[in-house]
Amino acid sequence: MIAALITGLALAAADPCAPVQSAAAADPGAAAVYRGVADAEAQAGSRETAVLAYRSAAALDPTDHASRAALERFCRAGSGVDPFQAGLAKMDAGDLRGAVADFRAARGRVGVDEPSVALLEGICHYELGEGREAEPLLRAAERSPEHADLARFYLGLLALREGASSRAAALFDAASASAAIAPVASDLARVARTRGPWALTLVASSGFDSNVNLAPPGAPPARASDGLYALGATGLVRPWGADGPYLRAQGFLDKQYRLDAYDVSGGDLAGGWQLQGTRWSGLAEYDFAYRTFGGSPFLSSHRLLASAWTLVGDVTLGASYLARFESYADGFSPFSGTVQAAEVRASFGVGARARLALAYGAAWDGARLSILSYVEHGPRVELRVVASRGVRLGADVATTFRGYDAFDPTLGARRRDTYLDAAGLVEWDLAPRWTAQLALRGRRALSSVAGFEYTKVVPTAGLAYTFSP
């Protein structure tokens, strides 16, 4: 009898609401026991086990109308699909709105882990840009020890989105207690510290330039290499946070140890306005720049920049355009003119800790002297990896194809260049405001005119400190 019943239970698992087959021999006593179990399961809110037990009771006692009625009631009530599992499936499929509805239905059901439901529903609301709905759910999940770190991570993202950078940094620091979240959380804590109403970053670095004078291989002039050091400071003021106006001031000095004719220094003063939506952002900026070369005035420029990016699925798509009006000092004045450049860009996550960006840029330099005017374009690939807590790796590779507008009678050629650029970067957060940097940049320049070909490698090591509220 039991074997037959178990077979019946197995069939019921396929369709718990299929017609009940009576057992070969009726056993009202056993049916009563099953009914008792079914009632208890029903009272506990477990539809699936209650249905199974009612089926067994009904199979064992054809006169058990109570079990049959209960079975009919349950089967009429619904399919019994677990709303939590349904919500998970919809979340995985990207149907966040549907997932929220299922998670809401799952709340309060027996067997459902309330903090898990709150966390997942909160994440869905965050992804949908519904911070007000997300916060109380994430706060509820934070009270559960198991989910506290991930809940704090998302609360940090919410705070960052709202411009509360100090609170965001504190939440990311707290979320870093989890080994799984720590690499990303500590990186975001660093970012959050620079997102306040003001930030001042000082950078000092030193290194080596293998080809300061961009000399071609095997031909005069002889290649000159030199050590270098660089100092820089960038100040940013944005009284209303990331969403609003900002002012930026920047100064730098790139100094060769011996070849001071190649020293470069300069400063920028920029003002702009950034607008931020949930899944998009854009900015417009004006920048005035001044440069010296070898200790003498070299260039002043006015630049207008517009940039926008949006999130499409898991991919961030962006585009930017700039126009720079350049005025070179005497001796370089034929280079004066207008540069226009544009770039389109797509970036996406690669695994949990890496992000890959693919970009294609084009520029037109309309110099006063036509032999100096050119059009260039080319692709760029950037990879950023959060290697471990406080350690980030970066690698960039780019190719630029440049064609000059006019035949240069002095060179006896119309110049066409190709630039192959590569860079690697390691950043290590030594302390919350201190970051050590190791960088290696390299360029191989190919040209239709041999004298403009060169190779250059510049390794540097530096230290940065950020002041912020």
Add this chain to the structure above:
Amino acid sequence: MIAAGLLLLALSTSAAPGADEHLLAGAAAFRDGRFDAALVEFRVAEKLGAPDGRAYAAAALVKLGRAEDSVEAFASSPPGDDDLLDWYRALACYEAQLYLCADRILAGLTRAGPKVATEAGKLRAEVARVLARETTATTIDWYLARCEARRAEGRAALAAAYCREAAELGARRPDRHGVARANAELVRLEPPAPVGRER
């Protein structure tokens, strides 16, 4: 393999007449991964007088994701009689976020087979990772709130498990946050022998 162990265990268990068949049927369903059918059969066996029916039902409840019901069902018998059931008991505690409870039971799994011992070792490492962090006052308050909520529902054994966890976690803090409140609740909950919620 762990489920197959449960079948062997059920085969070796002496129960009241009639209950045996349901215990075995439940164990077979458990082995086949039909945990809802297993639960029904174990419950029936329990009602027919099988002494371990409730503990087997508790194991099935863990598999069904009903950790709190499982903790409550396991509360009717003390740990230490059987390592396999104690493994499910530890799982129930872990999934109900009763980490100290889970750790205590896992520490006592000395005679478990290699498969259970491996899984228990992994779970104990995970529990240690959770417990390594300083327990915040908010976390202890969460356990106390759970304790009070379950007591209000009449689920004394489950409420006591949460209060015991709160008391032990609070005792690890210098300020002993929540210990007095948890102990006061435990005095109300535990004078009689712990009993599971009547279903």
